[in-house]
Amino acid sequence: MSGRPEVNYSDKYYDSEFEYRHVIITPEMIKMLPKDETHLTGEPRPLLSEFQWRSMGVQQSRGWEHYLWHKPSPEVLLFRRPINYQQMIDAQQAAQAQIVAPMQ
Secondary structure, three states: OOOOOOOEEOOOEEOOOEEEEEEEOOHHHHOOOOOOOHHHHOOOOOOOOHHHHHHHOOOOOOOOEEEEEOOOOOOEEEEEEEOOHHHHHHHHHHHHHHHHOOOO
């Protein structure tokens, strides 16, 4: 073990619509976050795009979105995705396959 801080991924938790997880990032990653200037601008801190959080080193399967800041702890990123995300993707792929399949 190198003693370097590591990203910590929570277990998933659910409600009727979404599955959730939180990710605790390293101190080095916190420095990469956009500054919270809400007190200056009145605008909320922008949420991270998938490209941004992946670029920082957060690794998750597809479909997760950063949906909320945990204000007391900037190292905690809150993510969610629809409960039936994989079924939705499978259905979309099946529909696309039917569209591109040659008519017989």
